[in-house]
Amino acid sequence: MTARSLSCRELIEYLAAYLDDELPHEERGAFERHLSVCPYCRDYLATYRATIHLGRRALAAEAEVLAEVPRDLLSAILAARAQG
């Protein structure tokens, strides 16, 4: 039996499932065999991962800017609650 081979198109289609460890055993093997011979897909995987990382780091940094809840928002929430 010949091992299944993947095209670049299929590899990129399976990328998210690969990273989530959701590919069935046979597809995972085919995925990794393709990666081992295709620098373009290795590069795509690396930059796809980097994209996720950059998004996380960029927005995590933004969230840390605000030390405490704005006073007027706190007042507005408590006033709205008091009004029922």
Add this chain to the structure above:
Amino acid sequence: MTRAGRDPEPTAESEQSLLARLRAGDEAAFAELVRENGSRLLAVARRLLRSEEDARDAVQDGFLQAFRAISRFEGDARLSTWLHRIVINASLMKLRTRRRKPEASIDELLPRFYADGHRIDPGPPWRTEIPDPVESRELRELVRASIDRLPDIYRSVLLLRDIEELSTEETAAVLDVKADTVKVRLHRARQALRALLAPHLTAPA
């Protein structure tokens, strides 16, 4: 939902005590709940809504919903996690009412292939040394602006899965779509974001 757990964690005992005071209608307890969680939740709403006014409205709506529902809070999740979900829902509700125009296509940002399955124009490789967005304001703003360019249906999924760290199932539930739809949109959103970032991150020629 690990993001909710990044703040210093109150002990189970102090959370139980706060919960008891909230259920008893203690005014100071409501203020404490907002003070402890408000800034983090405002950041969540800002990320989803991109408008300060809408974000504040969503946080206010979320807290009011939480106050009304506090008697039904069963304590199987942390209070902060429960509030996180409520504010995400309030933000998405606002996003839905605000959306007026049809979503733009992101097809031109997705990889293209020849009939034999090879990629057309893979583009140059990225730099090996990319700064940490926490350290680089320029990169942080580029990433933020690029995420903001994604159509809402993709941006929401990307933010909920990759940034707010909801599971596929949780994301599907708050967006009222199937889990498979979440997976497809997340993959397309990451690919589109990658394409938007690529021209700024390639290695010098």
